Amino acid sequence: xxxxxxxxxxxxxxxxxxxxxxxxxxxxxxxxxxxxxxxxxxxxxxxxxxxxxxxxxxxxxxxxxxxxxxxxxxxxxxxxxxxxxxxxxxxxxxxxxxxxxxxxxxxxxxxxxxxxxxxxxxxxxxxxxxxxxxxxxxxxxxxxxxxxxxxxxxxxxxxxxxxxxxxxxxxxxxxxxxxxxxxxxxxxxxxxxxxxxxxxxxxxxxxxxxxxxxxxxxxxxxxxxxxxxxxxxxxxxxxxxxxxxxxxxxxxxxxxxxxxxxxxxxxxxxxxxxxxxxxxxxxxxxxxxxxxxxxxxxxxxxxx
Amino acid sequence: xxxxxxxxxxxxxxxxxxxxxxxxxxxxxxxxxxxxxxxxxxxxxxxxxxxxxxxxxxxxxxxxxxxxxxxxxxxxxxxxxxxxxxxxxxxxxxxxxxxxxxxxxxxxxxxxxxxxxxxxxxxxxxxxxxxxxxxxxxxxxxxxxxxxxxxxxxxxxxxxxxxxxxxxxxxxxxxxxxxxxxxxxxxxxxxxxxxxxxxxxxxxxxxxxxxxxxxxxxxxxxxxxxxxxxxxxxxxxxxxxxxxxxxxxxxxxxxxxxxxxxxxxxxxxxxxxxxxxxxxxxxxxxxxxxxxxxxxxxxxxxxxxxxxxxxxxxxxxxxxxxxxxxxxxxxxxxxxxxxxxxxxxxxxxxxxxxxxxxxxxxxxxxxxxxxxxxxxxxxxxxxxxxxxxxxxxxxxxxxxxxxxxxxxxxxxxxxxxxxxxxxxxxxxxxxxxxxxxxxxxxxxxxxxxxxxxxxxxxxxxxxxxxxxxxxxxxxxxxxxxxxxxxxxxxxxxxxxxxxxxxxxx
Numbered sequence: 001x002x003x004x005x006x007x008x009x010x011x012x013x014x015x016x017x018x019x020x021x022x023x024x025x026x027x028x029x030x031x032x033x034x035x036x037x038x039x040x041x042x043x044x045x046x047x048x049x050x051x052x053x054x055x056x057x058x059x060x061x062x063x064x065x066x067x068x069x070x071x072x073x074x075x076x077x078x079x080x081x082x083x084x085x086x087x088x089x090x091x092x093x094x095x096x097x098x099x100x101x102x103x104x105x106x107x108x109x110x111x112x113x114x115x116x117x118x119x120x121x122x123x124x125x126x127x128x129x130x131x132x133x134x135x136x137x138x139x140x141x142x143x144x145x146x147x148x149x150x151x152x153x154x155x156x157x158x159x160x161x162x163x164x165x166x167x168x169x170x171x172x173x174x175x176x177x178x179x180x181x182x183x184x185x186x187x188x189x190x191x192x193x194x195x196x197x198x199x200x201x202x203x204x205x206x207x208x209x210x211x212x213x214x215x216x217x218x219x220x221x222x223x224x225x226x227x228x229x230x231x232x233x234x235x236x237x238x239x240x241x242x243x244x245x246x247x248x249x250x251x252x253x254x255x256x257x258x259x260x261x262x263x264x265x266x267x268x269x270x271x272x273x274x275x276x277x278x279x280x281x282x283x284x285x286x287x288x289x290x291x292x293x294x295x296x297x298x299x300x301x302x303x304x
Numbered sequence: 305x306x307x308x309x310x311x312x313x314x315x316x317x318x319x320x321x322x323x324x325x326x327x328x329x330x331x332x333x334x335x336x337x338x339x340x341x342x343x344x345x346x347x348x349x350x351x352x353x354x355x356x357x358x359x360x361x362x363x364x365x366x367x368x369x370x371x372x373x374x375x376x377x378x379x380x381x382x383x384x385x386x387x388x389x390x391x392x393x394x395x396x397x398x399x400x401x402x403x404x405x406x407x408x409x410x411x412x413x414x415x416x417x418x419x420x421x422x423x424x425x426x427x428x429x430x431x432x433x434x435x436x437x438x439x440x441x442x443x444x445x446x447x448x449x450x451x452x453x454x455x456x457x458x459x460x461x462x463x464x465x466x467x468x469x470x471x472x473x474x475x476x477x478x479x480x481x482x483x484x485x486x487x488x489x490x491x492x493x494x495x496x497x498x499x500x501x502x503x504x505x506x507x508x509x510x511x512x513x514x515x516x517x518x519x520x521x522x523x524x525x526x527x528x529x530x531x532x533x534x535x536x537x538x539x540x541x542x543x544x545x546x547x548x549x550x551x552x553x554x555x556x557x558x559x560x561x562x563x564x565x566x567x568x569x570x571x572x573x574x575x576x577x578x579x580x581x582x583x584x585x586x587x588x589x590x591x592x593x594x595x596x597x598x599x600x601x602x603x604x605x606x607x608x609x610x611x612x613x614x615x616x617x618x619x620x621x622x623x624x625x626x627x628x629x630x631x632x633x634x635x636x637x638x639x640x641x642x643x644x645x646x647x648x649x650x651x652x653x654x655x656x657x658x659x660x661x662x663x664x665x666x667x668x669x670x671x672x673x674x675x676x677x678x679x680x681x682x683x684x685x686x687x688x689x690x691x692x693x694x695x696x697x698x699x700x701x702x703x704x705x706x707x708x709x710x711x712x713x714x715x716x717x718x719x720x721x722x723x724x725x726x727x728x729x730x731x732x733x734x735x736x737x738x739x740x741x742x743x744x745x746x747x748x749x750x751x752x753x754x755x756x757x758x759x760x761x762x763x764x765x766x767x768x769x770x771x772x773x774x775x776x777x778x779x780x781x782x783x784x785x786x787x788x789x790x791x792x793x794x795x796x797x798x799x800x801x802x803x804x805x806x807x808x809x
Contacts, residue, residue, distance in 0.1 A: 013757060072491070075527035079498045088511070089501035093380045104377070121374040121383035125438070125450035128327060132431050132454050135334075136461040139424050140472075233335050240331045248324040252317065254376035 106264025106273035107194040116199075116276045124247050127283050130290045131240060137294055143301025165216045175217040182210040186284075193280040194273040200280040204287025211292040220300055229303040232289045239282040246275055315362040316372050318355040319385055319441045322395070325351060326434035330427050338422030342410075345426040349403040349433065356399060356437075360392035364798075369805045371443055380507050386443035389802035390650070394574050395440040398567045401657050401781070402433055405566065408665045408777035409559025412672075416466045416557040425465055432458040432568060439571045445493050445583060446503045448575055452489065452539075456482045459568050462560040463552060474551035481548045485539035492531030496583075499524050505582045516588050526592050529584055533594055536576040540569040542598075542635050543605030546628035550616065553624035554678075558668030561620070562661030565627045570653050573634055577649070580638070581806040590641060599639025599729070603736050605632025610743035614750075618678035619671065622747055623663045626704060629740060630656045633719065636733065642725050643803060648718030650799040654788065655703060655711035658781050662700040665778055669693035670755065673766055680751070685758025690766045694755050696778045701748035703785050706741055710789040716741065 011017035080087045097114055105113035115123045165171045186206035193199030215223035253260040265272030296303045309315065329348045333341035363369065369388030373379065406413070406429055417425055435455035442448045460482070464475035497503060499521040500511035515521055538545040553561040580589050589595065609629030616622040630652070637649035673690035674682045687694025703710035706717075716737060723733035768775050788795060 013753070071527060075495060075524050078521065078524050079495065080521070087501075088499055088515070089497065091501040093501060096381055117375065118377050118381050119383050119446075122444075122447055122450050124327075125447065125454065128330075128431065128434075129450065129453045129457065131331070131334075132428070132457040132461070135424050135427050135431075136457050136464075139421055139461055139465050142421065237331055237335050241328060244324055244327045244331070248320065250376070251320055251374045254382075255317070255320070255372050255374065260376070 102267050106267050107276050112194045112199050116279050134290050141297035166219050190284040194276040200283025204284035207288040208291030212295045235285050236289050239285040243282045318359045322352045322355040326430050330430035333427045341423035341426035353399045356392045356396040384443040385441040388805035391440045395437050398436045401566045404777040404781050405559045405562035405661045408774045412557050428458045428461045436571045439575045443505045463556045466557050470555045474555045478548045478552045485535045488531045488535030492528045495528040508583045536572045540572040541631050550621040550624040554620035558665045561664040566657045566661040570657050595639045595641045598635045602632045602636030606740040614747045619667045644722035647799045651715035655715045658785050659700050659703045662781050666693040666696035680754050687755035688760035689764045692768050692775050699782045705744045711785050714792045
């Protein structure tokens with residue numbers, strides 16, 4: 001039955017017809033073909049069209065990627081030579097970082113001085129990127145659905161094929177000796193970040209790695225008993241608030257040209273470089289908690 | 305006392321206070337329950353409104369912009385933020401829209417999100433808020449990138465927090481598009497750093513101008529501009545990169561759709577405008593010819609977005625495709641590139657930011673009133689069942705169409721007026737505006753007629769008493785919309801002088 005546009009319009013106004021349905025709803029579209037008696041033919045046509053557009057899509061994708069790669073490679077080839085003295089990046093900015101960085105920030109490690117003092121706002125943002133990632137992963141991976149009748153979470157079943165490191169004697173024995181050293185090395189990298197290469201991000205990653213190894217070898221339940229969700233929340237809360245408050249004090253005094261109580265100390269000493277050492281520790285804690293909670297959420301959907 | 309406060313320059317600290325306050329509130333909400341986190345977010349958004357409002361007032365009185373160094377080290381070495389007129393204005397606008405979105409969508413958040421994850425919703429709102437402030441105020445291109453990352457992660461979280469399968473798929477698609485955009489932006493600024501050696505806007509602009517006029521690194525500069533612009537265009541959903549929009553906005557909880565379409569995509573566009581004017585410099589940008597590409601894609605987006613909206617089968621998808629069309633308008637204006645066109649662009653950002661959340665939120669309420677059906681058959685007569693939401697949707701539609709007394713009319717009027725400055729583009733702009741407006745009328749009026757036809761059913765009627773927060777928030781946005789639509793002169797002045805400050809610095 002074909003209806004004129006005017007009939008359709010009046011039917012639509014009375015709520016008997018929908019203009020959008022035939023294009024939007026494939027079920028409706030199929031229904032429409034059925035009573036024209038050409039269903040099979042139309043389906044075959046649709047299938048061919050789909051296959052053709054699939055091939056076209058793949059060809060265009062590859063072509064586009066190749067062109068994009070080519071443009072990027074050509075652009076990179078025209079970039080100034082790395083390390084040459086007439087490189088535009090060799091300017092007053094870099095000069096001051098390298099030549100006066102140690103006196104101005106108190107950090108022997110110039111990179112630590114740059115990221116935690118000269119450009120501390122960016123690093124504040126970066127540590128909140130980690131925090132945002134923790135929130136997003138918790139939303140996605142926290143397993144709140146499986147609960148026993150009494151409300152306690154049901155442990156996820158271990159799928160066959162997953163290696164149980166706690167049953168492997170070699171891994172267990174080696175880890176027992178190794179974990180304390182990894183911890184100490186992580187703490188060293190963390191605390192020495194303003195004096196030698198290292199700092200919050202790398203030290204925190206090492207500490208987080210040690211925690212993950214501990215959880216793998218000694219079982220997640222034992223790890224969860226030591227590093228509870230509550231502890232992780234407290235550590236993240238105190239590190240990030242300390243970071244934000246300490247740095248905003250330094251931003252505020254710096255921008256208003258007020259005297260600051262933070263002194264750079266003697267470069268080379270462990271207690272020097274003003275805020276850089278405590279900030280490294282705070283960043284390290286955040287990174288460590290982030291890595292550990294990622295592992296726990298991906299492994300079993302909860303920290304507790 | 306107030307005068308002393310204004311004169312002392314203490315207000316220069318307010319952007320920093322707003323940013324730090326957001327960060328602290330987000331961290332504190334991490335250990336709270338849903339209720340506490342929600343209250344903190346309300347207080348935070350209101351406080352930030354006051355802070356940004358004072359900065360705007362201060363800059364209006366002094367008539368100048370200021371920079372604020374983040375730390376003890378001056379500009380080329382340390383981070384810096386800057387505030388003229390446009391920065392605090394858009395920070396204020398984004399804050400108001402966010403507050404209205406979460407107030408109006410409060411009940412849906414409570415049903416869509418599991419109770420033990422609800423506090424994360426408010427943490428993510430706080431983080432999205434800080435990212436928006438930082439994108440508005442930043443004077444450093446790398447700070448911009450860092451907060452783009454926060455923004456991307458927070459908006460993915462806001463999408464997938466709804467406890468269902470489809471939002472997860474939509475969030476994955478959104479994430480892929482957004483990460484491509486972030487990656488291109490990062491590559492663009494890396495190349496730019498390679499040929500200039502600076503990261504702060506004023507120094508970058510000098511270095512770019514010097515390098516461009518010397519003729520060295522032309523190719524690298526064009527590739528860098530292309531990557532930065534297309535990265536931000538992908539993130540804000542310019543045609544043909546708008547395909548993540550319908551699923552994303554269609555399946556998320558209405559408050560998230562409102563925040564994402566009204567605030568977050570506009571934040572990227574504002575950063576793009578800032579980069580065009582304050583990093584590359586307007587003349588260099590025009591010489592690369594990039595504006596013509598944006599113009600073409602903008603025009604195509606206006607038409608294709610509207611046609612897709614007509615073909616969409618559900619109210620949320622239709623509203624989402626209409627966003628794609630509106631983003632097209634904005635990029636068309638950026639592509640025209642004159643001062644008048646930029647004023648129209650700012651008006652359109654403003655109009656879309658205050659209208660789209662109204663459409664998503666009232667659309668969500670209408671769907672609820674129709675028993676959860678999103679298609680137009682179930683929605684028939686929904687405005688009789690929920691009159692407040694129906695009226696809000698109608699007002700929002702009229703503003704999107706460009707009906708006089710609404711802000712949408714002002715932006716279209718300015719677009720049309722600015723088109724006359726181009727001998728060869730003016731016909732194209734005028735024609736596209738006309739066609740696009742007719743298409744807008746077709747789909748928005750189609751829905752409005754559907755909403756208002758059908759039999760009233762007094763038993764299923766939802767009065768205002770049961771949705772006071774929704775009513776207050778949505779009608780505040782409509783009131784602002786009408787107020788700007790009736791008195792656009794103050795904003796025109798603000799946008800013109802704000803743009804002048806961009807060009808001066």
